[in-house]
Amino acid sequence: MIIILKENADAQQFATLEKWLTDRQMSLHVSKGSHRTILGLIGDTSALDVTLIQQMEIVEGIRRIQEPFKKANRKFHPLDTVIRVKDTVIGDGSCCIIAGPCSVETPEQILTVARSVKNSGAHILRGGAFKPRTSPYSFQGLRAAGIKMLLDAARETGLPVVTEIMDLSQLELFNDVDIIQVGARNMQNFELLHELGHTRKPILLKRGLANTYQELLMSAEHIMNAGNENIILCERGIRTFENHTRNTLDVSAVPALKSLSHLPVIIDPSHAAGIAAFVRPLSRAAVAVGADGLMIEVHNDPQHALCDGSQSLTMPDFAKVAGDIRRFASLRMELES
Amino acid sequence: MIIILKENADAQQFATLEKWLTDRQMSLHVSKGSHRTILGLIGDTSALDVTLIQQMEIVEGIRRIQEPFKKANRKFHPLDTVIRVKDTVIGDGSCCIIAGPCSVETPEQILTVARSVKNSGAHILRGGAFKPRTSPYSFQGLRAAGIKMLLDAARETGLPVVTEIMDLSQLELFNDVDIIQVGARNMQNFELLHELGHTRKPILLKRGLANTYQELLMSAEHIMNAGNENIILCERGIRTFENHTRNTLDVSAVPALKSLSHLPVIIDPSHAAGIAAFVRPLSRAAVAVGADGLMIEVHNDPQHALCDGSQSLTMPDFAKVAGDIRRFASLRMELES
Amino acid sequence: MIIILKENADAQQFATLEKWLTDRQMSLHVSKGSHRTILGLIGDTSALDVTLIQQMEIVEGIRRIQEPFKKANRKFHPLDTVIRVKDTVIGDGSCCIIAGPCSVETPEQILTVARSVKNSGAHILRGGAFKPRTSPYSFQGLRAAGIKMLLDAARETGLPVVTEIMDLSQLELFNDVDIIQVGARNMQNFELLHELGHTRKPILLKRGLANTYQELLMSAEHIMNAGNENIILCERGIRTFENHTRNTLDVSAVPALKSLSHLPVIIDPSHAAGIAAFVRPLSRAAVAVGADGLMIEVHNDPQHALCDGSQSLTMPDFAKVAGDIRRFASLRMELES
C-alpha cells in the first residue's frame, strides 16, 4: 500500500501516522520528492482500514497495491485448483455439466430427472431442498425430506449431488451431500462461510447479485482461512438496470476470476437469464469463454414445476444443450492444446 | 393479475391454462376483444409463478396488478405503524436519533460514547458486537462479550440499544437487547427472518445493497408472516456505478416506502456515505425528506476505531449534527401540522 | 395497453378519462368485473404518456402490452434484415469480422494495420477519425485528415470501412464511408439519428453505456422512421458496479435483441473489456452466443497508440483471435444447419 502525503505535511502529524502504522506491524519506506512525500508500506496490509487513513489530515490519498486476498490468490498459488468429486473432475480444462431441477418435489420427479440428465451427459445432479424465496407465500422447499429424496436419486444413478444450504443449523443434514452450495443471497453470510471452512467438502460459492469479483474472492478467503480450500466459484448473473433478463450474465467473470485466482469457475446460465429459450445460447457462450462447468436447471414438466419453471429446460431440450456443450468444449480443448 | 393471450389462441391450450389456474384457486374473468382475449385473475396471486405463465405458448404477456406483499401493505393497513421502545417512539412524525460506535471495543469506550451521545440528544444507543466483514483478516467484533458491554452501557445511561444479529444461533444472547438489527447482507437470509418473526422484539431491517423497495418489503413480510409486526425499515445506501461515496444514499426510498407501506423508515447516512464529512449534509437531507429517524456512527477516537472509523463522527461533531437534526425536524413538523 | 381502474371508480372521472383517450384516437374495450373495471386500449399507444395516466385519480395501474417500437420490431418483420456492404454480408448467419485501430494516426499506420487484418481474415476496416474523449487534454482524432487516410487505406486494400460520426456538421465528410458508426455516447443524440435516417448508408448503432435493449431499439426506430432501415446494432458493454473490466459485456443482448428485432447484432469485445488479454475469450463467447459479427481493435504498436492502446490487440494476436472466430463460427453454423 502507498500513502501520499499532502504538500508540506506537518512533522508532528507525520510522527503520529508513523507510529500508528508501526503499531500495526508495518514497515515504512519513505520517499521524499520535491513536492510531496510518499510512504510505501511493507507488511500485511489486508487488515488496515484504508478509508480511515484516507481521512487523516496530512494524507492526500492512498493506493492499494496488493489484492486483499491471499489463499485464493493466483500469485501465491499459480497452479489451477482441481476439484475431484467421485469420478468427476472440475478445473482440469474440461467442462463439467451439473443439471437437475430447481427444487426436489417428489421421489419420482427427482429420479426421473436424474436418470434423464445422466443419459444426456450430465456429470453431477443438482436439486434444491432448502429454497430461498423472496415471498413467504412461495414454496420453500421440502427441506430434510428433499435432501433424502435427492440422495436416493444419487444412489440410484451413481451421480454425485450438489444442493444448497441456507443456515448452519442445517449442516448435519449435508453429511452425504457431495458438494454444498452457498447461494447468491448468502455469499456474505460470514458465519455460514466460516463454519463451512471447518468441513472438507467442496463448496460451490455463488457470486452475490451485486458483488464484485474481489468480494467473491474475499468470501472464498473466509472459507479457506478456516481450513477448506475446495471451492468452486459460480457466476450466475448480476443485477443491472436491464430487466429484460432476470439478471445480466457477466461472462468476463471467467477470464477475470481465473486470472486473479486459481479456483475453478463455473456458470449458471439458467438463473442468469431467467428465460429457458436463452439457456442454449448462453451455455454455448459459457463454454466458449472458458468456464470449468455449467449448472443448468432441468425439469420433467416445467409448466408444473413448484419453483422457477420458466427458466427450466425440458429433458429433451437439455439433451440438445448438453450436446452443444460437448461440441464447444471439444473445440475449446483442441484450440488450447 | 392479468393474462393477455396471443391472437387466435388455441382452444385446447386455453382449456389447459384455465384448468391450471383454477387448480391454483383462481377465479377467472375472461374478456374477449376482437383481436385478443384478456384473463383477469381473482384470488391470491402472490404465489403464482409469473414468468412461468409468461412462457406458455398461448400467452402474449402478463401484468401484475397488486403488490405481492400484504401485511406490510399500506392498502390493507392505512395507519402508520408506531414502534415504542422504552420511552422512545419511532414513526409518530418525530425524528428519532440512534447513535453509537460501529463496534463495541471496551467497556470504557462504549460507556464514554453512550454518555456523550445521550447528552447530545440521542434516543437510542447502537454498537456492533457481531460484525460482518468482507475480509476474514479484519476485526470481527467482540461477540458475546460485546453484547454484555453494550447492555452495561445501556443500563448505566438508560438508553435502549440496537445491535446486529448475524446468525440465528446467536439469538439467545439478544434477550435483553431492545431492537435487533438485520444487516444489509442478511436482508434475504430467510431462515433468520423467519426465526425473528417468532420473537416480539422490534426488528431494524436494513435494505440490501442491491435490493428494491419491493424486495425489502417482502423481507419484512417474511418476518410479519411469522408473527412479528414490529419492523423498522432502514435505507443505508445502494450500490451503483458511482464509487466516490461508499454507497449511493437513495433518499427517495423514504416517500416511496411510506407510500407503499405503513412501516416506519429510517436512514443510516454513515454507511451510505462512508465519509464522515458527508454525514452532516446527508443527515439534514434525511430529516427533510421525511425519515422517521437516523442512525449515525459516533466514536470517541475515530482514528483508532477498530472498524469503519472513516465514516464515524467525533463526539463533538455528532453534537452539532444532532442539533441540526432537531432544527430540521422541528421545521418539518411545523410545516406538516 | 390496459388500464386498471380503482374499485368504485367515480362515473364523472371515468367519463373524463374516456374522452381523454378517445381524443387521442384510442378505441376502448371496457371489461367490468365484480371488483374492478379494466380498460383495454386499441390503437397506436406508442405516443401515450403512460406515467401521466398512471397518476389520474381513478387509475389503479397501467400495463403495456406492445413494445413501443414498430419498424424495428420482429413481430411486424419476421425475416432477418441482412446488410450488404460491397462483398460483405452482415446478418445472414455468418460472422463478420471488423478490425482496425482505435484511431487513425498516420497513412502508414492505417495502411499497415489494414493490410495485416485483411490477411488475417477481417472483412471490414475500422478506424476512428473523430474521437469522443472524456478529457479535453487527450488526443481528439485527426478529423477530416483521418477520414481521408482511412479511405486511402480502404482503396488500397479493397476493404469497406466503418468510422464514427460525432456531429451532423461532419456528415459530408462521410460520403465515401461505407458504414457510419454512432458511438455509445451519441445513442440518444436524436438530431443526429434523424439526419442519418435521411441517408441510405448502413448505420452501426452502439448501445449506450446505461441503455436498455428497448431504448436501443427506439433509437434504431428514430433512424428507421426517417427512412433508413440499414441498421446494425452493437453491444459494447454496459456500466455496472463491477470495475475490474472497463464495462460489463452483456452477451444476453444478442439472443434478446434478435428475438425482439429483425436487425443484425454485433459485439465489440475490445471496448467491453478494456483489457487486451480478455478480447480472445470474449470474442469466442460472442461468436458462440450468436453474434452476426465482431468489432475488434488492432494496432501495429499498442504501447504507442494515441488512444485506447490497452485494449488493442497486436497484429499477430489478432490473427489468432480471427482464427478462433472462424472455428467457432463454423461450429455454430454446423449446429444450426
Add this chain to the structure above:
Amino acid sequence: MIIILKENADAQQFATLEKWLTDRQMSLHVSKGSHRTILGLIGDTSALDVTLIQQMEIVEGIRRIQEPFKKANRKFHPLDTVIRVKDTVIGDGSCCIIAGPCSVETPEQILTVARSVKNSGAHILRGGAFKPRTSPYSFQGLRAAGIKMLLDAARETGLPVVTEIMDLSQLELFNDVDIIQVGARNMQNFELLHELGHTRKPILLKRGLANTYQELLMSAEHIMNAGNENIILCERGIRTFENHTRNTLDVSAVPALKSLSHLPVIIDPSHAAGIAAFVRPLSRAAVAVGADGLMIEVHNDPQHALCDGSQSLTMPDFAKVAGDIRRFASLRMELES
C-alpha cells in the same frame, strides 16, 4: 501518478518505460525498495493512457494521485464560482428556484405558467423547445417557435430563461436565451460542449444518467478549456436497478461535487423522481443537503401536458413547494452563518 513495477523488473524494459515517459514530458522520481520499485511521475499526467501503462510487462500496477480535471478543480480555485443572470445569483449560499413547464406548448400556456411561478417565488423560467424523446412518435417540441414563445414570456415577466440545446446547428436561436441547458443525454456530446465553450453564456450542464462525478467535471472541463467558465452543474437522478422512481436522486452529489469543484450545483427533483407526489419531499432534501438551486417542472394542466405531465406540479402545488424551499433555505443559511 505512481507506477509500481513488478519484483525484479528487467533493466531493458525499465529503460524503455523510462524513455516512453520522458518522451511524454514526465519527470520521474524513482524509489527502490527491497522488494519492488516505485516510480513517481511529476508533470501533467492527465493525458497519459493509464490502462496502457498498466499492461506493460514490467508494470505491477498504477495509481492516480491527482484528479484529471484542472479548471473545474477546487484545489486550483478554492473560492466558490458565483453565476449572475440578470438579478439572480447562483452559488452564493442562497437557493435559486428555476421553474416552468417541460415543454413550451402555446404562447398562452408559457405565459400563464411564467406569471404563476414568478408570483410563487421562482427566479428563473424554464421551458423546453427542443425535446429529446426516446420515441420518434412522441412530441419533439416546437423548436424555433418554442424558443420565441419562451423569450416572449420572459420579456413579459422579466424572468431570465433557461432552455435546452440539442445540437450545435441550433446555437444561433439561443442568442437571447440567458442560460443554455445541456441535457443528460448530451453530457458527453463533446462537439457541442466545445462549441458552447466559445460562448460566454452560463451553461447548465446536467449529469448523464450513468456518469460519475468525475466524468461530469471532465465535461465541464471541456467547456472551460474552450474558454467559458460559467457552468452550473445539475444532479437529476441516475440510473440504478430500482425502477419505482424514474431515476435515483443522488443527493450526495451536492457535497461531493462541491468538495471536488468550485462550480455551483443544483438539483432537478422532477426528472429524478418522475412522480409529482415525490417532488415536495425531494425538494426539501435538496435544499437541506446544500444545493445552490432547484429546477422544478410546473404545468398549468399536467393531465394535458404534451410531455412528462406525470412529474409536473400544478401551479398551486408549486406554490407550496416554493414556500417549503424558502423555509428550509432560510434555516440552512441560519445554521451556516
